[in-house]
Amino acid sequence: AQSVTQLGSHVSVSEGALVLLRCNYSSSVPPYLFWYVQYPNQGLQLLLKYTSAATLVKGINGFEAEFKKSETSFHLTKPSAHMSDAAEYFCAVTQSGAGSYQLTFGKGTKLSVIP
């Protein structure tokens, strides 16, 4: 079984400040990990993915995440927040090589950016 825990359902940062959204996973096999973003009334957009290559993964819109196996973490960061980053962010896990795509999502973290 696999699971994802996102610490903090709401995070507020000032514009220009560091964004840090936390994600811890549980998986019995090597995982594939993802971060998705959801804007109001829209679907999910892929920010970045980890599939057992480099542990530091760079995504779109200046986001990156680091896979730390020893901590079972995959935290999302961005050096400087923009107003346009305000959205809900979801961490997700699936089993590598499962042959079928079934994502397990965290509960999401709503990011607010204060001007």
Add this chain to the structure above:
Amino acid sequence: KAGVTQTPRYLIKTRGQQVTLSCSPISGHRSVSWYQQTPGQGLQFLFEYFSETQRNKGNFPGRFSGRQFSNSRSEMNVSTLELGDSALYLCASSLASDSPLHFGNGTRLTVT
């Protein structure tokens, strides 16, 4: 390239009715998955289809069903609607196993 298209965007139904939601994947994508999103339960996996075959199913009652056509388009059906079925239903497609999911904008179903 067109993205994943879901129709309709909004639906209002009454308890006991049934509903069919439609999803057109990105051209060339053969895998289609469905997810239910609610404020309380978050995003939950419903099922996944590949080449017209259901490969995986989440923990939902049999009232939830789906199918995939030869052109990869997919439909999901919910029968005997309950108030708790009110949710955003998201469809996602992927090129192959281990490829990222691309999501549509969803169908928001309200059951009254």
